[in-house]
Amino acid sequence: MxxxxxxxxxxxxxxxxxxxxxxxxxxxxxxxxxxxxxxxxxxxxxxxxxxxxxxxxxTSIVFQDHGLFPWQTVRSNVEFNMKARGIAAAERRTRAEEMLALTGLSAFATRYPHELSGGMRQRVGIARALTTKxxxxxxxxxxxxxxxxxxxxxxxxxxxxxxxxxxxxxxxxxxxxxxxxxxxxxxxxxxxxxxxxxxxxxxxxxxxxxxxxxxxxxxxxxxxxxxxxxxxx
Structure with a gap:
């Protein structure tokens, strides 16, 4: 095709x-x-x-399906791309906190995806995509x-x-x-x-x-x- x-x-x-x-x-x-x-x-x-x-x-991609890991917290999901690239834990945490604040998710860092609305889950996906700058x-x-x-x-x-x-x-x-x-x-x-x-x-x-x-x-x-x-x- x-x-x-x-x-x-x-x-x-x-x-x-x-x-x-x-x-x-x-x-x-x-x-x-x-x-x-x-x-x-x-x-x-x-x-x-x-x-x-x-x-x-x-580049980073955000799909219609947010693709979050249901067994990981919001913070862990946001850190995932950085962890996959071998970025040190301290730097991952700092960058994740910045992106959580930017997307208005700081208060939900320890929640799991099933505890969030659809819009909030998509914001987690955006935060995750932005962590790698x-x-x-x-x-x-x-x-x-x-x-x-x-x-x-x-x-x-x-x-x-x-x-x-x-x-x-x-x-x-x-x-x-x-x-x-x-x-x-x-x-x-x-x-x-x-x-x-x-x-x-x-x-x-x-x-x-x-x-x-x-x-x-x-x-x-x-x-x-x-x-x-x-x-x-």
Whole structure:
């Protein structure tokens, strides 16, 4: 199956880029290739100035399924990526505490995943991904399984974290409203095989109001680019 065709794109340091497309268009496949989890059949992926030949220490991935270990506490889950890289225990603890504070989870450090809400579990996944100080944070529809209210709250919290860290973010979504709310740039994908239909710069100031005329106008233009005129998804 040909998932993607003729993709050529770049992301600047500190940029927030959304990959927007209908389900099955290959955007998650592209994200996994950028993360070194899939190998492209043709072409190159350059991360931090070097051609990618496997998972890169410059990137961390957050999936829709948070993937927490149920038998470990929140703190232990947050420390896991650092432990896997052989970082000393004292440094792991210090960095984990920083990320727990950043994501508002300090009071829950000794809890277990089953004691947390879905939104809090996803925040643990984000904290874990940030502990290794990635140059790029790759996010594959991380809020897709959450209710609308929790999703909106986490979108705002993610932007606060991004402002504090200024990590490059590549964020996969099929929600037009989510892309407009979050992104500096939106890359619009065609149905499979995924191709870049548009590269849209979002010039709206933050925080963005989904009820504003500018927000609605950009959402309408993105629906046209996607070839759909119904809803925001």
């Amino acid at each position: 040909e998932a993607l065709r003729g993709i050529s794109m770049t992301c600047a340091a500190g940029e927030f880029v959304c990959l927007l497309g209908l389900s099955g268009c290959g955007k998650s496949t592209l994200l996994q290739m950028i993360g070194g989890l899939e190998t492209p059949s043709t072409g190159q992926i350059i991360v931090d100035g070097r051609e990618l030949d496997g998972p890169s220490r410059s 990635p140059r790029a944070l790759l996010m594959d529809e991380p809020f897709g399984a959450l209710d609308a209210q929790t999703r909106g709250r986490l979108q705002s919290e993610l932007l606060e974290i991004w402002v504090a860290q200024r990590t490059t973010v590549l964020f996969v979504t099929h929600s037009i409203d989510e892309a407009v709310f979050l992104a500096d740039r939106i890359l619009v994908f065609t149905p499979r095989p995924g191709r870049l239909a548009a590269d849209v710069r979002v010039d709206l100031s933050r925080p963005r109001d989904p009820r504003s005329e500018g927000f609605a106008e950009l959402a309408r233009s993105l629906r046209m680019a996607l070839g759909t005129d119904g809803g925001s998804e």
